[in-house]
Amino acid sequence: MSQASTETKESLEGFFEQVRVQFPTVLHKFNGKEIVFLDNTNTTMKPQSVIDRVTQFYAFENSNVHRGAYRLSQNATENFEATRAKVANFLSAKTPDEIVFVRGTTEAINLVAATWGEKNIKDGDEILLTELEHHSNIVPWQMLAERKNAIIKVARIHDNGELDLQDFERKLSDKTKLVSVTACSNTLGTFTPIKQLAAMAHKVGAKILVDGAQIVTQKKVNVVDVDADFFAFSAH
Numbered sequence: 396m397s398q399a400s401t402e403t404k405e406s407l408e409g410f411f412e413q414v415r416v417q418f419p420t421v422l423h424k425f426n427g428k429e430i431v432f433l434d435n436t437n438t439t440m441k442p443q444s445v446i447d448r449v450t451q452f453y454a455f456e457n458s459n460v461h462r463g464a465y466r467l468s469q470n471a472t473e474n475f476e477a478t479r480a481k482v483a484n485f486l487s488a489k490t491p492d493e494i495v496f497v498r499g500t501t502e503a504i505n506l507v508a509a510t511w512g513e514k515n516i517k518d519g520d521e522i523l524l525t526e527l528e529h530h531s532n533i534v535p536w537q538m539l540a541e542r543k544n545a546i547i548k549v550a551r552i553h554d555n556g557e558l559d560l561q562d563f564e565r566k567l568s569d570k571t572k573l574v575s576v577t578a579c580s581n582t583l584g585t586f587t588p589i590k591q592l593a594a595m596a597h598k599v600g601a602k603i604l605v606d607g608a609q610i611v612t613q614k615k616v617n618v619v620d621v622d623a624d625f626f627a628f629s630a631h
Contacts, residue, residue, distance in 0.1 A: 417442040417443055417444070418440045418441070418442055418443070419443055419446070420432070420440045420441070421440060435612075436581045436608075436609060438631050439612070439631060452471075452474075456470060456471055456474070457471075458470075458471045459471065460472050460475045461475075476491070479491045479494045479496070482494050485611075485616075486611075486616055486617070486618045486626065487616070487617040487618060487619055487620070488618050488619065489619060493618075499629040499630075499631070500531060500606060500607075500608040500627045500628055500629045501531040503625075503627035503628075504531055504532055504535050504575070504604065504606065504627055505535045507535075507604055507625050507627075508535035508536060508538070508539045509535075511602070511625075512535075512536075512539045512543075512573070513539070513542075513543075515572060515573075515602075516539055516540075516543045516545050516572055516573065517543060517545070517572075518543060518544045518545070519544065519545070519546070519570065520543070520545045520546070520570060520571075520572040520573075521545065521546045521547075521548055521568065521570040521571045521572065522536045522539070522540060522545060522546070522547050522548070522571070522572065522573045522574075522575065523548045523549075523550060523563070523566055523567060523571050523573070523574045523575075523576075523596075523601070524536060524547060524548070524549050524550070524574075524575055524576070525549060525550040525551075525552065525558055525563065525576050525577070525587070526549055526550065526551055526552045527552060527556075527558060527576070527577050527580040527583065527585055527587065528575070528576070528577055528606070529577065529580075529581055529606065529608070531606075532575055532576075532577060532604075532606045536573075536575060545572075546570075548566045548571075549566075550562050550563035550566055552585070556580070556583040556584075556585045557585060558585065558587050558588075560588075560591075563592070563595070564595060567595060567596065567598075567599045567601070568599060569599055569600065571596070571599050571600075571601040572600075572601055572602065573601055573602050573603070573604065574592065574593075574595075574596040574601050574602070574603040574604070575603070575604040575606070576589065576592055576603070576604075576605060576606065577605075577606040577608075577609070578605050578606065578607045578609065578610035578616075579607075579609035579610045579613065580609070581608065581609050586610070586614075589605050589621050589623065590620065590621045590622065593605075593621055593622045593623055593624075594622070597622065602624040602625070603623055603624050603625070604623070604624065604625040604626075604627065605621065605623040605625070605626045605627070606627055606628075607626050607627060607628040608627070608628050608629050610628070611628045
């Protein structure tokens with residue numbers, strides 16, 4: 396191993412250790428062994444700074460948000476709305492008013508299905524999904540389609556796990572009212588060209604929902620540039 400590669404390895408090891416020490420869960424030994432946590436696609440461990448901030452709220456700031464005129468409640472509301480502004484900035488959204496807080500990606504998708512979907516999906520309309528979708532981005536649309544007598548179509552993937560764009564385009568039509576697609580598969584790790592898919596959906600007059608649960612920690616997301624009508628992800 397050359398001196399340069401040795402220095403790079405040592406630098407990376409130092410960086411990873413700086414990150415690792417921020418997470419008390421993985422520093423804790425389980426059955427006498429260090430924890431290597433690989434289930435981040437479901438729930439990511441919390442750094443000490445997040446744990447401290449949540450503890451501070453419950454210890455010294457705990458009160459109703461948007462439901463009290465007293466100072467403690469006003470402070471909680473101001474911090475709550477400041478967080479909404481930070482999320483808007485994180486996604487490069489036009490305004491914090493576009494950010495809706497729910498419990499996670501699953502509830503966000505269900506919320507769109509139960510509100511926009513109930514109002515806009517009609518008998519004979521089509522909803523286009525892909526073979527890459529998490530069940531949370533399948534079941535709500537199946538239930539909506541059953542209630543509305545709508546049709547679910549599914550775009551195939553290639554043997555290498557990539558989305559078949561030609562099949563996706565073939566299954567779009569003027570009957571397509573919604574496209575719901577993941578930005579990154581939680582099982583295959585496949586990235587989808589969400590900006591291109593949004594343009595294709597809008598071309599036939601359809602709305603698009605992007606399941607961004609696995610993308611937000613890996614790539615910078617600009618929802619204005621992507622032009623997604625709905626973008627869902629989980630804070631955890």
